[in-house]
Amino acid sequence: MSSELIDDEGELVSPATGRPLTKRGEATRRRLLEAAEVVFAEQGYHEASIVKITERAGVGLGTFYLYFDSKQSIFEALVIDLNRRVRHAMSEAMADAGSRLDAERAGFAGFFRFTAEHPALYRVVREAEFVSPEVLRLHYTRIVDGYEAGLRAAQRAGDVDPELDPATTAWALMGMGELIGMRFLLWERDADGRPPAAMDPAVFDAMSRFIDNALAPRTQEPTQKDEKG
Amino acid sequence: MSSELIDDEGELVSPATGRPLTKRGEATRRRLLEAAEVVFAEQGYHEASIVKITERAGVGLGTFYLYFDSKQSIFEALVIDLNRRVRHAMSEAMADAGSRLDAERAGFAGFFRFTAEHPALYRVVREAEFVSPEVLRLHYTRIVDGYEAGLRAAQRAGDVDPELDPATTAWALMGMGELIGMRFLLWERDADGRPPAAMDPAVFDAMSRFIDNALAPRTQEPTQKDEKG
Amino acid sequence: MSSELIDDEGELVSPATGRPLTKRGEATRRRLLEAAEVVFAEQGYHEASIVKITERAGVGLGTFYLYFDSKQSIFEALVIDLNRRVRHAMSEAMADAGSRLDAERAGFAGFFRFTAEHPALYRVVREAEFVSPEVLRLHYTRIVDGYEAGLRAAQRAGDVDPELDPATTAWALMGMGELIGMRFLLWERDADGRPPAAMDPAVFDAMSRFIDNALAPRTQEPTQKDEKG
Amino acid sequence: MSSELIDDEGELVSPATGRPLTKRGEATRRRLLEAAEVVFAEQGYHEASIVKITERAGVGLGTFYLYFDSKQSIFEALVIDLNRRVRHAMSEAMADAGSRLDAERAGFAGFFRFTAEHPALYRVVREAEFVSPEVLRLHYTRIVDGYEAGLRAAQRAGDVDPELDPATTAWALMGMGELIGMRFLLWERDADGRPPAAMDPAVFDAMSRFIDNALAPRTQEPTQKDEKG
DNA sequence: AATGAATGAGAATTCATTCAT
DNA sequence: GATGAATGAATTCTCATTCAT
The missing domain is CATH 1.10.357.10 (Tetracycline Repressor, domain 2)
Structure with missing residues (x-):
C-alpha cells in the first residue's frame, strides 16, 4: 500500500465569496478545523455549536461563515x-x-x-x-x-x-x-x-x-x- | 449459549404517578414504543420529536409523559x-x-x-x-x-x-x-x-x-x- | 355595492398541528393579530420582530408559531x-x-x-x-x-x-x-x-x-x- | 413647466475623506449607483446587500464606503x-x-x-x-x-x-x-x-x-x- | 388516563460596517 | 484609491417539557 496522501480538495475556496483562500485565510480555516475537532469530540455533534467552535478558535462568529457553509x-x-x-x-x-x-x-x-x-x-x-x-x-x-x-x-x-x-x-x-x-x-x-x-x-x-x-x-x-x- | 430472555424491567410503573400500569396503560406504552421505533429509525434521534412519536402512536402529546420521563x-x-x-x-x-x-x-x-x-x-x-x-x-x-x-x-x-x-x-x-x-x-x-x-x-x-x-x-x-x- | 363581509378563511386552523382552533386558541390568535397591527404600523415590517409582537400580545415567543407560520x-x-x-x-x-x-x-x-x-x-x-x-x-x-x-x-x-x-x-x-x-x-x-x-x-x-x-x-x-x- | 434639471449635489465629495472626487472616482461612484439601481430593483432594499452591489459594480467591498456612507x-x-x-x-x-x-x-x-x-x-x-x-x-x-x-x-x-x-x-x-x-x-x-x-x-x-x-x-x-x- | 396550549432557552445564520494592508 | 478578512448584534424558528383542564 503506497503512502500517498490523498488530497481531497484541489484548491480551497471561500464558500462566501467563491474565491481561493489567501495565506491568512488558510490559517484561519485551519484554526477553525482544529477547534472543531476538539469541540465535536468533546461534546458531540449536537451539543457542539458554532459559537463554541469559533470561541475555541479565537475568531469572531461571523468569521466561521467565511470558511464553512454550515x-x-x-x-x-x-x-x-x-x-x-x-x-x-x-x-x-x-x-x-x-x-x-x-x-x-x-x-x-x-x-x-x-x-x-x-x-x-x-x-x-x-x-x-x-x-x-x-x-x-x-x-x-x-x-x-x-x-x-x-x-x-x-x-x-x-x-x-x-x-x-x-x-x-x-x-x-x-x-x-x-x-x-x-x-x-x-x-x-x-x-x-x-x-x-x-x-x-x-x-x-x-x-x-x-x-x-x-x-x-x-x-x-x-x-x-x-x-x- | 442459553436462550434466556433477560427481562429488563420487573414491573412497569408510570414515571408520573409511580403507580404500576393498568392493562390499558401497558397497551398505550407499547404503542408509544412501537411508534418510537419507526420514528427514531426513520428520522434519527435529533430529527425525531415527541410530537411525531405521539402522533404516530395516535395519542395526545401529554400522554407521552405518563409513560416516559423524557x-x-x-x-x-x-x-x-x-x-x-x-x-x-x-x-x-x-x-x-x-x-x-x-x-x-x-x-x-x-x-x-x-x-x-x-x-x-x-x-x-x-x-x-x-x-x-x-x-x-x-x-x-x-x-x-x-x-x-x-x-x-x-x-x-x-x-x-x-x-x-x-x-x-x-x-x-x-x-x-x-x-x-x-x-x-x-x-x-x-x-x-x-x-x-x-x-x-x-x-x-x-x-x-x-x-x-x-x-x-x-x-x-x-x-x-x-x-x- | 352590497355590504357583504367577505370572510377570507372558512375555519381557522393551527399551522403547527393542522387542527381547528379552540375558543382559547382563537382569542390568542386575535391578540397576536392586534399586536402585529400596532407593531408593524409603528416599526415597519423589517424593524418589527416576532418577539416584539409576542411581547406586546403578552404571550410567549413559542406561542406565536402555534398560530402563524412566520x-x-x-x-x-x-x-x-x-x-x-x-x-x-x-x-x-x-x-x-x-x-x-x-x-x-x-x-x-x-x-x-x-x-x-x-x-x-x-x-x-x-x-x-x-x-x-x-x-x-x-x-x-x-x-x-x-x-x-x-x-x-x-x-x-x-x-x-x-x-x-x-x-x-x-x-x-x-x-x-x-x-x-x-x-x-x-x-x-x-x-x-x-x-x-x-x-x-x-x-x-x-x-x-x-x-x-x-x-x-x-x-x-x-x-x-x-x-x- | 420648465425643463430645468435640478441638480441635487453641488460637488460630489468622498464621505470617507471629505475630498472632492477625481475623474476616476466619479466613474466608480457612477458604476456603484448603476449597480445599485439594478440590485435594488431586482431584489428590493432588504434583500439587496452591499456585496451584491459591489460585485455587480465590479469593485471591492471596501470601495463602497469611499463613495457612500451606508x-x-x-x-x-x-x-x-x-x-x-x-x-x-x-x-x-x-x-x-x-x-x-x-x-x-x-x-x-x-x-x-x-x-x-x-x-x-x-x-x-x-x-x-x-x-x-x-x-x-x-x-x-x-x-x-x-x-x-x-x-x-x-x-x-x-x-x-x-x-x-x-x-x-x-x-x-x-x-x-x-x-x-x-x-x-x-x-x-x-x-x-x-x-x-x-x-x-x-x-x-x-x-x-x-x-x-x-x-x-x-x-x-x-x-x-x-x-x- | 388523556389532552394540547403555552413556554422560552438555545441554535444557526446574515450582513452592514470597520480597518489593516 | 482600492481591497477583503474579520466582526458580532440581531433575528427567526424549533421542540422538550409543564400544567391546567
Whole structure:
C-alpha cells in the first residue's frame, strides 16, 4: 500500500465569496478545523455549536461563515481530514513491514496508535453516520479499499488464504479493528480512570492470533461442514 | 449459549404517578414504543420529536409523559427492547445447530435476518453511542457476553483454537458481524434501489470461511512470525 | 355595492398541528393579530420582530408559531384583515347614500375615516408590495372591483359618463384616493405636530369636485381633442 | 413647466475623506449607483446587500464606503437620481405639446414611457416610503409641484376648471397616474408572461378621457350637489 | 388516563460596517 | 484609491417539557 496522501480538495475556496483562500485565510480555516475537532469530540455533534467552535478558535462568529457553509459542512470537512490523517498514519506504519501479514498487523498498530492519540477519530467519524452518511461511507470505503488491495496482493504472494473473498474479508477486518479499538482503547480506563496511552499488548496479540488464523492459507483443507460426520 | 430472555424491567410503573400500569396503560406504552421505533429509525434521534412519536402512536402529546420521563428515556427503553429481541432471535437461530461452529454461524445468520427485518436495530442502536453511551455498552456487552460464553464452551469442546482469547475474539466477531451487516445489508440496494430482503449467501459464505479459519484449532502451528527467517 | 363581509378563511386552523382552533386558541390568535397591527404600523415590517409582537400580545415567543407560520404569514393575515375591515367601513358608509355619485363620495369619506382611525392601513398595506406582492394585488383588486361594479351600475343609471372605461376609471379613483389620503391625512400635522383626526373638509370638497367633473356625463361633447384643429 | 434639471449635489465629495472626487472616482461612484439601481430593483432594499452591489459594480467591498456612507445613503442617492431623470423625461415629453391639456397628457405619456423603460422607478421609489420617508416625500412633492404649476397656468389660460384646487388636483393626478402605471404597466404581462414595452393605448385613452373630464371647465354648472334637495 | 396550549432557552445564520494592508 | 478578512448584534424558528383542564 503506497503512502500517498490523498488530497481531497484541489484548491480551497471561500464558500462566501467563491474565491481561493489567501495565506491568512488558510490559517484561519485551519484554526477553525482544529477547534472543531476538539469541540465535536468533546461534546458531540449536537451539543457542539458554532459559537463554541469559533470561541475555541479565537475568531469572531461571523468569521466561521467565511470558511464553512454550515455546522454540517465543517463536520464533513473534519471527517475527511481525519480520514486522510488516519490513512496516512496507517501507511506510515506499514511502510517498513517485512511480510504481508506483518504489514497487516502494522497497519492495525498504526490505526490503534492514531486512535489513542486522537480519540476524536471515533467520536467524530462514528457520529458521521447520523450527520452525513455519505462521508461516513467514504471514510469506511477508503480504508477498506486499502485493506482489500493489500489482501489481493498478499493472496498473489501466497501469504493469504486464496479462498477468502478480499472484499468481504476487508470489511470483516475493518469491523473487527473498529470494535476492538472501541472496546479496548476508548472504553478502557486505568485505575485512575484515565484512558490508556496505548492498546494493551496482550489484547493486540490476541487479536493478531485471530487475524493470523483467519488469513493464513490452510495447511490442509478441513472437512469443516461435515466435521461431525 | 442459553436462550434466556433477560427481562429488563420487573414491573412497569408510570414515571408520573409511580403507580404500576393498568392493562390499558401497558397497551398505550407499547404503542408509544412501537411508534418510537419507526420514528427514531426513520428520522434519527435529533430529527425525531415527541410530537411525531405521539402522533404516530395516535395519542395526545401529554400522554407521552405518563409513560416516559423524557425523549432520552424512551430511546433507552427502545434500545433495551431491541437488544432483547435481537438476542432472542439469535438464540432461536442457534437452538438447533449441530456443532459449536454451526451454532456460531447460525447466530450470525439470525442476527442478519433480524437486521434485514428490523433496520431500526442499526439506526437506533448505533446512534445510542451519542445519546446514551451506557445503554450502548450494555447492548454490545450483552451480545458479546453471549459470544464469549459460546467460545469458551467451544474451546472446552475442542472446536475452537484454544490459544484464542475468548474476550478479544468475541469483540472481534461482534465488530466483524456488525460491519458486514452494515455494508452488505443496510448499504446494499438492488437494481430498483430497494434494500435486499436478506444477506447475499455468497457474502455469508465468504464471511463463514473467514470465521472458520479464525476459530478452528490449528492443525499445525505455523511458523508465521518467523516466516522471514 | 352590497355590504357583504367577505370572510377570507372558512375555519381557522393551527399551522403547527393542522387542527381547528379552540375558543382559547382563537382569542390568542386575535391578540397576536392586534399586536402585529400596532407593531408593524409603528416599526415597519423589517424593524418589527416576532418577539416584539409576542411581547406586546403578552404571550410567549413559542406561542406565536402555534398560530402563524412566520413573520410573513402573520403580515399577510393582517393585510387581509385590514382589507376586510376597510371594505366593510366603506360599504357601511355607502349604505344610505342617496345617489350613485353620493355613494361614491361616501365611500371615499368612509375610506378616509378608516384611514384616520387606523393609520396602520397605509403603513402595512403599502409595505405589502415589498413583502407579499400577491396580497397587495389582492387588496387593491378587491377594492377596485367594488369601485368598478359601482361605476357600471352608475353608468347604467345614467349618473356616470358612459364613455368612461369602468376598469381604468376604478383604478384611477383608487390611486387618487390613496395619494390624497397619504398626502392630506398621513403627512398632515397640526400646529402641535399631531396628525389630524379627520380629512380637512376643504380638501375633501376639492377632491369631490375633481371626481364629479371626471365622472359626470358630459352635457355637451367638448371639441377638446380637436382643439388644435 | 420648465425643463430645468435640478441638480441635487453641488460637488460630489468622498464621505470617507471629505475630498472632492477625481475623474476616476466619479466613474466608480457612477458604476456603484448603476449597480445599485439594478440590485435594488431586482431584489428590493432588504434583500439587496452591499456585496451584491459591489460585485455587480465590479469593485471591492471596501470601495463602497469611499463613495457612500451606508446602504441607506446610496439608496437615497438613487431615489434622487431617478426622480431627476423621470422629471427630465416628463419635461422633454411636454416640451412641444400644443395646448395645456395636451401637455398634461404628454407628461403622463412621458412618465409611462420612463416607467416602462425603468421599472426600477416604482420598485425603488415606492420602497423609499419604508426606507427613507423624507426622500419619498421629496420625490412626490417635486413631481406634484410641477403638476400644480402647470395647472395654475392652465387655469389662468382658461383651459382648466377654475374651481379646481390646484394642489389637491395635482395630488389626485399623481395618485391616478401612479396606480394606473402600476396596474397597467408593471402588473401587466403578455401571453409569454413578459412585461409590455409600453402602456396599452386603449388604457391611455381611457385615462385621458377621465382627466379631460376632470379638468375641463364646466360648460354649465351641474346641480349635482343639490340633487337630493 | 388523556389532552394540547403555552413556554422560552438555545441554535444557526446574515450582513452592514470597520480597518489593516 | 482600492481591497477583503474579520466582526458580532440581531433575528427567526424549533421542540422538550409543564400544567391546567
